[in-house]
Amino acid sequence: MGTRPGLSLQMLAWMVLGEWRAQPGRALAAVLAIAVGVGLGLAVHLVNRSALDEFAGAVRSVSGAADLQIQAASRTGFDENLYPQLARMEGVASASPLVELDARIEGGERLTLLGLDPLRAFSVTPNLLGRPIAGDAAGGVTTADALFDQEVITLSAAALQQSGRQVGERVQVNAAGQSAEFRIVGVLEGISGDRSLGVIDIAAAQWRFEQLGRLQRIDLRLAPGADRRSVEASVRALLPAEAALVTPQSEMRRTESLSRAYRVNLQMLALVALLTGGFLVYSAQSLSVVRRRPQFALLRVLGLPARGMLHQVLIEGAVLGLIGAALGVALGAGLAELALRVLGGDLGGGYFSGGRPPLAFTPLAALVIFGLGVTIALLGSLLPALQAERTPAAVALKSGSGEAADVGGLRPPWISLGLLAAGGVAALGPPVGGVPLFGYGAIALILAGGVGAMPWLARGLLSPLRNLNHPPPSIALAIARLWGAPRQAAVALSGIVASTSLMVAMAVMVTSFRGSVEEWLTQILPADLYMRLEPGLALDPAAQSRLSAAPQAAAVEFRQSFALRLNPDLPPIQVSARGRPGAGAGENLPSAGATAERDGIPVWISEPMARLYKLSPGDTLVLPVAPDAGPEVFVAGVWRDYSNQFGALLMDQAAYSALTGDPDRAEASITLAPGVSPAAAIPALRARLPPALAAGADFAEPREIRAIALRIFDRSFAVTYALEAIAILVGLAGVATTFSAQTLARRKEFGMLRHVGVQRGEIVGMLAAEGALLGVVGALAGLTLGVVMSQVLIHVVNPQSFNWTMETRLPWALMATLGVALVATSAGAAVLAGRGALSNTAVQAVREDW
Amino acid sequence: MIGRRALAALIGAGLVLPSSRVFAQGREAVVFAPVTPGRRLIFPADHGAHPAFRTEWWYVTGWLEDRGQALGFQITFFRVRTGADPRNPSAFSPRQIIFAHAAISDPALGRLSHAQRIAREGFGLAQAKVGDMDLILDDWRLRRDRSGVLQARAGGETFTLALALAPTQPVLRQGQAGFSRKGPGPDQASYYYSLPHLKVSGVLTRDGVRREVTGEAWLDQEWSSTLLDARAVGWDWVALNLEDGGALTAFEVRDAAGKAVWAGGSLRTATGDLSIFGPQDVRFTTRRRWSSPRTGARYPIARDVEVRSTGGTRVWRLEPLFDDQELDSRPIGPVYWEGAVRAPGARGYLELTGYDAPLAL
C-alpha cells in the first residue's frame, strides 16, 4: 500500500493559502497579536539592555579597568595607610588610591568628585585622566598643570555642560561641607556621555575637602598571571570593617539589582502581551478548525491521515507565528529606539539618571523572543490542532456545517480547578534570585485555569437567565445559543479574558501601590515646611541653632544622611539622623510591624531593609563605620518606606552625631508657629542662614513634595499603563475578529431563521444580546480573575521584587469602564458582523454549504 | 650635565614646573635651592637626595657579559621637586616625583628592551632618601649598602636586572670640584659627580630565564635647579670607561642650527690625573647617521669625539654596539637615542637628544 502519513507540501500550500485567502482578517489579527507581543517583549528587553550597558559602561568608566576595587562602606572612607599595604601585596601590579565625594559645582548639578593620583591611575584606570600623559613636548607642558596642579579640575563632558562653564574658567566646587575653587583645564575624554564627573588631584581633595588621612576607594590592577582568588583572599584579610572588596562581578550585580525588579516586571508585562497574542491565535485557530470541520472530514474521507490535520493546523500556527514574530522583531527594534529617545533608558522608572543610551541590539535576545513568539503561536494552535485531528469524519461530513453545539452536559472543569489550585500553591513559593518567578508562575497558572473554566463559568452564569419569563425572542435565542454552545463562547472570550484580567491585576496593584504611597507621604511629611541644602552644603551646629531660634518656627527637626554599604553586592542603604532632640527617631513613623525595647543604640529600619537583610525588631547589627567593626545597634522597629528600595536606617540625632562624628545637617523640617504662613516664613528663615547656604537652600511645602513624589510615581508607571493598554487593545481586536468570524459562519442559521419568520431586526438584536452577554461573562470573569491575580502581585510579586508591601485598593472606576468597554465592544462587533452576514439573501444562505 | 637626559624626560613627562601664571594664584611659592660654586661635595651624604633642588638623577650605564655576548644596560632614577603648595598637609601632596628607566641593549634583539616607573613620593612606595643613596620606586631600588656597593633592582615584563655595582676608583668630581657649568649663563650649572669603572655582577632575567652576568658600569649623580639655555634644542653626551683605567666624559649642548651652545667634559687617567674641559676643548663630528623607522628621527650614531687637554689632542672614534638603540619613553618621557658604544680601547654610553623634536619649553 505504501501509505505515508502526513501532508505533501503542495497540499499544505493549497490548504493554508486557500484558508488565509478566504479569511485574511483573522490570520492578520493573529499575526498582529504575535507581532505586538514579540515587539513589546523585544523592545522592553532592548531598552533595558541598552540602559544597562550604558549604565554598566558608566560604572566601568568610573571604576576604570580596575581588576579589583576596595570601596569604603560609607563616605567617611577608610584609613589611607591601607594603600601602601595593598600596593606592596604579592600579586598586585598597581594600586590607585582615590578620594570619592558627592559634590556640586556652584550653579550646576551634582557630580562625583574624584581625587586621584594621575601617575597611579595611569596604570590602573587611564580613562580617568584628562588626556594621555603627554607624549609630545608641547602637550606635555599643558598637561603638567593638570597633572600636579592642586587648583585645577578636569570635568567629564556632561559635567562641563551642566556647569555652564568653558575650559579655562574657574568653578566653585562644594563637597563634604567644604568649598574650594578650581580652574577647569580639560575634559575627561574617557568618560561616556552622561556621567557627571570631576577629577582633581588626590592631595587637593584630601586637603580642600577635609579628607586628610582618608580614602574612599582603591583600584587594583593584578600582576599578570596572579591568582585572582588568592589575591582577593589576602586583600579581604587585610581590610578593615569600613572597607569592602568589590569585584567587577559584584559591581555588575549591584548595577543590575538597582533596576532588576523593575525590568523583570516590564519584561513580564511584555510577555503578557505575547501571551494574549497566544490566546488570540488559539481562538482564531479554534474557530477556523470548527469552521473547517467538513473540509477536514472530506480530506479524511479522501485519504488524508488524521495526523495530517494536526500537522496542517500546527503548520498554520507556525507560519502565523513566524510572520508575526518577524514583524515583531522589526517592531521591537523600532519601539526600543523610539522609547530610548522619548522615555530614556529606564523607561521612566527613574533608576538611571537622565541618559539617552544608544540602542544596543542583541541578536541572541531577538532570536530568543522570536522563538518565544513562534512557540506561543504553536501552543495556541495545539489544542485546535488536536481537535482537528479528532474530527469524526463521517459525522462532520453529514452535518455539513461548521457550527456544532456542545452536545450533552459539560464535564466539571477539574483540570482548570487543578490549575487554579496549583497557582495558589505556586504563589507561596520563595523568590528565585531576587525575582518572584513562582509569583509569575502562579499568575500564569491562575490565568490558564480561569480561561479553561470559561465554558463552565459561562453556562453557570447563563443558567439563571434561561428561567426568564417570556423574554423577547432575540434574547431567548441568544441565551439558548450561548447556553448550548459555551465552548464557542469561551473560545471567543479567551483572549479578552486573559488581557482584561491581567490589566485589572496590574491596575489593582498600581492603584494599591499609589494609594499606599499617598498615605505614606502624608504620614512621613507631618511638618509645615521642609528645607534642603544642595549637595555639598551643610548646616553646622551654630546655623542649626539660629534656624531653631527663628520666631516663625515652633519646632525644627534636622536631618542628615549618608550612604552605607553593608553588602558589596547590594546598593548602599541610607543612614539618617531623624527626630526632635531628645525624642527618638521612631517618633511619628509609619510603622510596619512590631517594635522592640532593649539596651543599646536603637535604630528604625525600613521595610525593604528588613526584608533584604532579614532583620526584625530586637535584632542587632554592626554598622561598618570604624576600622574595627564599629558600633552595634539594635532594631527598635520597622517602618514603611517607599523612598528607598534598597533600605534605609534611622537613628536619633545624638546617636548619629556620635556614630559619624558629623554634627552638620543638610535638611530640616519646620513646624511653623501658629498663624505664620509658609510664604512669610521662607524669606525669614532663609535670612537666618549664613549667606553661603542661603542661596543653596530649597524650601518646599509638604503638598509640593507630595505632588512631585506622585508625579515621579506616575511617570515610572507610565510604561506599565501603556503596555497594559496595548495588551487590552489586542484583546479587544481579538474579540472583534472572533465574533465576526463566528457570525459569518452562521449565515445558514440566519437564513433558516429568516425562513421561519424571524425579523431581520430581531436577528441583529439577537446578535447584540449574544455579544453583550458574552461581554458580561468575559468582563465578570476577567475582573474576578484580575482581582485574584492582583493579590498575587500585591502579596507575592511586589514584596519579592521591591520589598514593598501595600494595602489593596480597587480601582472601581477603571474596572467599571473596562467592563462597559468590553460589553460594548463585544455587542458592537457581533452586530457589525451580523449586518454583513445578513446582507445575503436568506435563500442563498440556506443553499450554501459553507 | 644639566638637564641632559633628565630634562628631556621631564619635559616629555610634563613634569616641568607650572607656568608662573598658575603659580601666582594665592599659593605659597616654592623656592628652589640655587647651584653655586664653592660648595664642597661630602660623601656619603651627597650620594643621597637633595630635595631642595628642582631636579636630580642617578644614572647607571654599562656593559654586561652574558656568556661571551656583550650587552648594554642602563638604570636611571630621577627626582623632581614640583611647585606643589608646601602648606598642603596631605601625605599625597606631590612635592617630589620619582621616576625611573631601565633598558637592555642586546645586539641579538637589534633594539632596546625598556621599562619605566613613575610615582609621587610617599608612603614608602616611592622615595629618594636624604643622607645616603637609597631610591625606592615600587619594586625598583637603587641603594648604597654599608660596604659602599650599589645594589640595583629594576625591570619590567620582558626583563629584570638585579646587580651589585662595586666602586673600584674614588669619586670623580666633574667641573670645579663638582660644580659643573651647562651653559653661557652663570646660573646654568649643576652639582655633578661620577663613579667610573664600577665592577658589576648580578643576575639578568629575560623571558623567565635567569643568567649570571658580569661587567663594568658608570654612575652619574647630578642635581640642579636651573634650566638649559633658551637656545638649546638638544645635547649629545658620552662617557667612556677606558681599558687602561681612565675615564672620559664629553658633552655638547646644541642650538636649532646644530651649533654648540656649550660644551664640556673631563678626562681622568688611570693614575688619577684629572683634566676638566671647557667649551673650546670638546668637538663632536659625525661619521654616520641612522634614521629611526618608527619616529623618522636621524641620529648621528657614529661620532668622532675630539678633546684637547694638557697631554695634547685626542680623538675617540665611537662605534655603536648596534644602530637601533632609540629609546621611546613616551608617554612619560621623550624619544631619544641612548646606547652602548665602543671606541678603540674604550667602552661606554652615548646619549643623543632633541633629534626627534626640538625640546621647546
Place this chain on the structure above:
Amino acid sequence: MVAGSSLPSPPLLITDLAKSVPGGRVLFAGLNLCMAPGEIVAIMGESGVGKSTLLNLFAGLDQADRGRIEIDGVDLAALNEEARTGLRRDRIGFVFQAFHILPHLTLAQNVALPLVLARQRQAHALAEANLMLGQVGLPGRGGDFPAQVSGGEMQRIALARALVHSPALVLADEPTGNLDPQTAETILTLLCDRVRASGAAAVIVTHSERAAAAADRVLTLTAQGLAVHGD
C-alpha cells in the same frame, strides 16, 4: 490477500455484515454482496435504515459489528487506521449529496486533491484534473473558483474528483439529492458513463427510482439484509 490468484479480485465483496447503532438497535445483519468490475449497484431504502452507515462501512470510516468487507481483494478488518486511510485514498472515489467542493481551491485543485494526497507532482496532478474536468463537461474551467459554478457543475466537479485517480470503487451518497430533476438526469447519465468508461465499480445510495434505474443492479436495504429491489 489474493496475491498469486489468477482471478481478478472483486472491487467489493461483503460477507455476513452486521451493524447496530450505539443505542443497540440493529440496523442490519447478514448482508452479503459481491460486485463485478465495472458493475454499478444502486442501494435504496427507507430513511434511517442505515444506507449512509453502509457507505461509511465500505469506506472504512466506520466499524462493522460482524462480517467481512473486502475492497479490491483487501480485507478492511486486516488494516489499521493508517492503512484504511491509504486504501481510501488510492482505491476509492467519493461523490456526496452536498458536493463538498472546497471553496478556497480552484476547480482543478479540487479535482486534483486525490492525486495530490497520493503525492503526485503538482503539474501532473493539475493536468490530469483538467483532463478530467473536460471529460465531465467543464473543459477549460480548471482555474475558476467554486463560487462561480452552479449546483450541477459542482457535482460534475465532484465526479471528476471521484474518478481522477482511477479508483476500483466509487461510492456515491445521494449524488442527485440537491439537484433539480433535469440536472439530476444529466449528472446521473454522466456518472454512469464515466464510471463505466473508467472500469470502476460503483455503489450509488439513492432515494430516486430514476437514479436507480441507471444502475446494473438495484438492491433494497432492510434490517434483514440486501434484497433485490422490488422483491
